Amino acid sequence: MDGGTDFRILNLNCWGIPYLNLSKLRKERMLDIAEELAKGACDVVCLQEIWSVSDFERLRTACMGKYPYSHYFHSGVIGSGLCVFSKSPIVGAFYHHYSVNGYPHRIFHGDWFGGKMVGLCQILHHGLTINVYVTHFHAEYNHTDKPYHGHRLVQAFEMCQFIEHTGQTSHVNVIAGDFNTEPEEIGYKLITKLLEMKDSWTTQTCIQDACDGSTSDVPSNSFTKPSASIRFPKGKRIDYVMYQVNDECDIECLESSVTMGRVPGKDYNFSDHEAVDAKLKIHKKEKKPLPEFDEKSSSECIQVLEDVIGDIKTGHDNLKTVQLWTRIGLIISLSLCLLWFIPHFDKIKLVALVLATLGVSYMFVMATVGIRMERKAYTECINNMTLKLNSLKRERKS
Template sequence: MEGDPTLRLRVFDLNCWAIRYLSKRRQERVQLIGDTLRREGFDLVLLQEVWSEQDYSDLKVKLGGCYPFSHYFRSGVIGSGLCVFSRFPILDTLLYQYSLNGYPYMLQHGDWFCGKSVGLVPAWGCQHHGHFAPPSCQLHAEYCREKDAYLPHRLVQAWELAQFIRHTSKAADVVLLGGDLNMHPEDAGIRLLRGWTGLRDAFAEATRFEGCEDGCTLVPNNCFTVKSELLPFPLGIRIDYILYKAVSSFTVKCEELKTTTGTAPGMDIPFSDHEAVMATLHIRRQGQAAGDTLGTA
């Protein structure tokens, strides 16, 4: 709302695990995701692993009334899987494909063929709420933590992502980053990314949290996760993030962070093998009274 001095921004992030012909109950889950997004009315939706353009088109039709602006990022042989739905006008789009991204002979992993990338969609909130630069991204999967052949790849990708954010966010008032970073919070790559960009972790900064213990987004009680891969982590792991920072004369505070906790309400399946991450951010100009009336875009 243009007249309100503070923006209440609701962000939804999810790795949808929607691989055509391979992901279990894909079409049913994509429909469920669309129904939930239409009902909940977030301001910004960042999705990964939407590998089928038909799935994106179906979501676009379903969500057109509440998210009039959207974009699907094309990359590699099979596509980046990244797409964005927004209540705000999208001013431009930019896709950057990481220079180091797996091996073509590792067919069973597939990271090389999709061309893991970061997609940028600068958006305009309104006259009072400023210019947002929300990248959506996915980094190379880990596959095996004990014998991690792709650690150098993720470190290079984290460095390139940090450089990308630094060079594309100078004209923005607020920077948001959502995605499956495939890194634990204490890993070198995520510390490099946050240290070099100044991005803040919504989970660590949130005033209120509701969801899986420790904010985990890959949990053993999800029926689609590979239980053997999570044996060293009985609670699960946190590899999906919403990161943010204010750039110019704005301040950003994370009021609330939520994750889904397995099966979707009223259903026998979850949205994905990953849990969704949902953040509520308060954005206002510096010097503005904290008690001013809150609004939405």
């Protein structure tokens, strides 16, 4: 085995919403992030929530000296928010747009407009082909009801499928991003079991005694709401750097740390998230060992898939309720049209007509297109998972 190749990667959700001052101090923070990244400490930087292309261009210009290669993924109505900066050449890029991603009528949740996806940048790093994937799953919003739990599971599985089918020829696959999923949740288990992805935080050889890896709702973060600090006194670990190797390489995580908290000399943080900085060591093997069947790992993967299929079926069944409320909304919208026949009250009639037109249009589209698309996405995901599940069961029997 050779002396190994160092590969250091940083991941940060930058909280860069450019509208209605939803992201506090965005312009100032983008300058601070650019200044920090321009130091060039890492080999690759993966960012989320760079919603403005002009913000990306400013970052690209500031970092050009250390990161001459970069790529921004364009997707959705306002963009994907995902971008990658690299010291080594980016020789190819591709992406997959998630089939379900929230609802357009939930404007203040915004994910539907963001075009959530998983992006791939293939990087040639010191003779190694490294596939760097970056993603951002749908936000949680409600920790108790978890209305988008099914959507995140579909996104997690589609990401796994994308990596499985695009990462077969690389030496190393690395995924970085905001999964909006904690380690104890089924979505995390799906990724780590189905893809056998290694979490840099849990596999690092350097023990972090003073930190538990939390990256969101961290109490010390200047943008964390007091209510979040009460609900999550230690914060949440939802941002990750994970890695996967093929039979030609071994890889170890020397260190994984939470960084880019408070801006030096300022009274605010770089973002409402903390960054994850992972230092990896990649070794080429002299021989390709024959893969061994792992009974325990296979059983765990089968169990996780069965649990995820059950959760997604629940989301599929819940569409009946959504469809019912959509029909009720359509009836109410049509009823507003009756106000047009009330004598006088011209202003009321005009408002009623506008609301009725908007309501009927939206409810009709949701009833005929939106819900049907979501149902088909759930069905396709369940079918694909079932194929994978049956394959694993056959492999275990043989």
